[in-house]
Amino acid sequence: MISKKDAKLISKKISEYDNIVIVKHQLPDWDAQGSAMGLAHLIQENWKNKNIFIPGARLNDDQNFSQNFDQNTLSKALIITVDTGNSSRLDFDQWNQGAEVLKIDHHIPVENYGNYNIVDVEAVAAAQVIGMWAIMMKLKISKEAAENIYTGISTDSGRFLFDRTSPETMEVAKTLLMAGADLNKINKFLYVGSLKQRQWTNYAFGKMQLTKSGIAHIILEEKDYKKFALSYDEVKSALSTMAGLNEIKIWFTVIEWEGIYKVSLRSRDYDVNSVAINYNGGGHKLASGAKLKDLNEVKKLVANLEKLLKTKKGIENEK
Ligand SMILES: [Mn+2]
Known part of the structure; x- marks a missing residue:
């Protein structure tokens, strides 16, 4: 689990900036996108007047949080990266042209490319780290935030099957379901495939x-x-x-x-x-x-x- 100090640091950094750019990895999976979207919704719902952007590829037609912004906006922005261990995998070339970089991840650290690096290698998903942060800081969690974060946890844990699935995973999942995540909808979306x-x-x-x-x-x-x-x-x-x-x-x-x-x-x-x-x-x-x-x-x-x-x-x- 991340420390209370780290949880507070995330909130403090978010409070300091008006512009926040959330960056995930190239060829995003649902943990990357769910973490990014979930975090963006949490910020939007718990802080006032934040301009939040998520550049790069998307897995679906979710149009929330613009992919486009100018250089001036970028230079004054906090860059938060999610689910990305090394900078070469970041889905945004200009990731180091913001004011500061905050890395939130669950991969074994190979490169501390952020000004702040908050990594929980015990977490089965980056989305679990985001969810735990929301719990620790007692944030409001909307249905949208909950569903994005749940999607990341469900996919990265192989439906709660993989090794690092833990009591904390279940605690976060429980909180997300209580916040209104529609399990049936998410499961159908993720796991009903095509004949092809x-x-x-x-x-x-x-x-x-x-x-x-x-x-x-x-x-x-x-x-x-x-x-x-x-x-x-x-x-x-x-x-x-x-x-x-x-x-x-x-x-x-x-x-x-x-x-x-x-x-x-x-x-x-x-x-x-x-x-x-x-x-x-x-x-x-x-x-x-x-x-x-x-x-x-x-x-x-x-x-x-x-x-x-x-x-x-x-x-x-x-x-
Ligand atoms: Mn992941």
Whole structure:
């Protein structure tokens, strides 16, 4: 949990500025967007006369909080980043041209790029940090704020299934439901998919390769997903087809996207982050990202993960 001191610092910084620019990561997921939108609604509802902006890509047609503002506005703004461990992933090039930067995150810290860096690596979602801050500071939580924050927690926790789902996760979720978040609506929106989506994951799962020791991966090149007409997030949903299987200890996808080979690594028990950091990546112990120069590196990555399986015990005993 963040400290009371950190919670107060967030509120203090917000109070000091009229202009607030909230920045999330590139190729946003629902934790990024839910955290950004949720935070923006909380600020709007609990402080008067704030100009709040959220630049960058959006996952849906939510038009709240303008993406556009001028240089003068920016230079006098507090920049709050959410769900982004390293500055190169920020979805706004001019993130360092505001007055101050406040980072709120839950990734293992690799770069303290903010003037203030508030990171809770125990939190299953950045949205949980935002929600906990609202509870600690006794903020009013509207239905809109609650639904955005809940969406981030539900997706990043794998519907309250992943490792770091904790009493605090449940406490925040409870508060959000009491604030009016419509669980049925959110669940239908997030988890009822299309036939095309299922056909894609079936196709992708058919490409899965598994080693004897339990390392699975799926390589997805542009030629694979082109005919399905999918977003990056939809392509990446192939990752979850390898989860929850006894025979698979560590799994990853390699996705060719705009000329970059993006890797997403997962495990129930092994610290995949320790391998990801050697491949231009990082994130969390059990869920990490990386980048490969080309597909020739896949073999080496698999070998490194084999070594992790052999030399490191599962982290479950550490708890
Ligand atoms: Mn996140």
